Amino acid sequence: MRSLCSSLPTAEPGSTVTLEGWVHRRRELARVTFLVVRDRSGLAQVVLPAGTAVPPEETTVRVVGTATANPQAPGGVEVTDATIEALTEPAATPPAELWRPALDVSLPTLLDNAPVLWRHPAQRAKWEIAAASLRGFRATLDELGFTEIATPKFVESATESGANVFAVDYFGRPAYLAQSPQFYKQQLVGVFERVYEVGPVFRAEPHDTVRHLAEYRSLDVELGFIRDHRDVLAVLREVLAGMVSAVHELAGGAVQRTLAAVAVVPDEIPVIHFADALALVGAPADEPDLAPEHERALGAWALAEHGSDFLAVEGYPMRKRPFYTHPWSRDGAGAPPRPPGSAEGSNSFDLLFRGLELVTGGQRLHRPSDYDAAIRARGEDPADYAAYLQAFEHGMPPHGGFAIGLERWVARLVEAANVREVTLFPRDLHRLTP
């Protein structure tokens, strides 16, 4: 019966234990040989007589020995009187020393050797935080009555956002890879009211930056029967709180290993109108979007003013948002007054996390006549959107949603400079392997 390394401290002293894992480190001293075994749960120390043959680092081994208390051993228990059986051939020398506390390699080395270098405990911790985030995301939405959906990645036309799509030879005719599940998640609000999907999205943007990937994991949410985008933002707040709480609960060790300063999600995320945000950062009132330095300044302001790592900016100009965006509607009964310059505003928001855009969301149009007008206003033919628009002809509630980029989320949490550091096998303009 195999024991995990993490359970060794609770083993009965004198009992026989079987560990299985990798040779994390060997240290051959004059009078003793130390073997550190690594498995998915952690590390364990095995003490062997000097001169014992131990296979090289990364070889997989089975260790059978005696659990022995030793206050100097990690966790207070080590394995003695052990036999070591290699489970395969001796491992080749790894591209970096995985037993060192920090993995000190260049980004290209890290990415070229991903299958091996992800084994380093501090590197692996980054993905453990990602996996915990996914569990927190789903658990929160399941609790709120959402249904998980799976929407097609092959789409017939490149309608949503035009140029930056990947083309596929689909049984001899052209198809495209979905840039987002947007159209499908909206249609499925008509079925399930509240839906989410975690899946790959594909962006053929020729950007070579620290924030862009050709394929990333999008955490998509859409819900019906809302008043406006503030209801969407309220669900986003719950989701982020659930993700942070899952990271603490399920990946506490990983948080320690990455030294991540995990964010605290405030009970209410502060919201600023786009027009007020421009004024606050001293940008001209007719700017159509926020520049990265504006986002950073707003992030600093939110921390100073509200003690919050998060800030929602609402009311972005319609002309910078997709055609399905609902126009600004919070001028009526009881809503705050429309800030100056917001005449062209929308019921949409960006969520800044530590001064960087993490989430885009908002309310969508729901009336078929509004879709018809919005598509014609772009000089396009509604007939080209027939499959998408069918759902609206048959009754769609006021609805909205958002999408979180998993890699950006984790990169900000662990303060990685580049999203590629937190992606298992990144794909970009230049990289298609490993």
Place this chain on the structure above:
Amino acid sequence: MRSLCSSLPTAEPGSTVTLEGWVHRRRELARVTFLVVRDRSGLAQVVLPAGTAVPPEETTVRVVGTATANPQAPGGVEVTDATIEALTEPAATPPAELWRPALDVSLPTLLDNAPVLWRHPAQRAKWEIAAASLRGFRATLDELGFTEIATPKFVESATESGANVFAVDYFGRPAYLAQSPQFYKQQLVGVFERVYEVGPVFRAEPHDTVRHLAEYRSLDVELGFIRDHRDVLAVLREVLAGMVSAVHELAGGAVQRTLAAVAVVPDEIPVIHFADALALVGAPADEPDLAPEHERALGAWALAEHGSDFLAVEGYPMRKRPFYTHPWSRDGAGAPPRPPGSAEGSNSFDLLFRGLELVTGGQRLHRPSDYDAAIRARGEDPADYAAYLQAFEHGMPPHGGFAIGLERWVARLVEAANVREVTLFPRDLHRLTP
């Protein structure tokens, strides 16, 4: 404050309730008008004076009225003294009458109108069973110490299975869509030991059958430190039991609506060796695979002999399995004797569910020298697999895994004749929309 239809039976009689949903059905009688509202939780009855204007079926509405006990109403409570507010324009006439108990349409009509026809409660139930299955799959594996992974869908070469891949224009050079996460999940066993992924896989197989899709959801599992494929099968058994139990727990209403006879997963799934299976169905001993009629006969045998909906067939000939398959190894100490004809057998299995292949799995090779030999035996160059093989050079434990096709699973559970009936927006040889 909105109430869900399902909570109406517990509303305080005489209290004001607000429902939001779709007009599921209007019935205008001489002395009274009935309005049935549908939301994500179910149906509720609203009673209105004769002649009250009610918008057409599928229009989204907000209903504010009084909860009133009526033993004849569904659930014993209905809404009276109600005002009806349409939330958007009157809905167009749906492509089928969604209020009828059964959705009696042809398959092409169902698929062409998917965004609307998934609203039918009996149709929606099929996906509710799928979503519950996904939750059960993940919950079981989370509990067993597995880590969720996300592997790339863009791959550089079509090495794993050759011809049936989709080609993509990847920034001006060729790339392919992953047919499975096989290579990546194996490499990540080297990092996390136990991994799973739920994601799309892409098959350019020009098959026009009731079982094949160009894109489907694969539930992939891989684990290290196994003895042989029987350890993989034991995890598969836990996973299936968790999926069935989640379907009962989370989608009990859906099970009723689809009249699905949900399977019982036995404590131990019966296993038969491939050679014995051939003999049982009277097929020649040198057949390399099981034909569909053989699978059906074996399914009937498993039910009659073992009272089980599931049967694992192990020891398939190596020549019909992928190159990374581990050869048969259960001849040694304590293992059952090798059946006649199994000289070329493998440590792999298929799981039949009610006589149809649902899962393929098994043990993989783990020694670099075995990979080298297996790839050369196919007349290929190990250098073409360099990225994949790197992980093996640095210590990989004995490991194995399996993959479940979500659509096939649900189709079998609800006894759908065609996987397209249980896929939200299917993609096949002919269909790329909606």
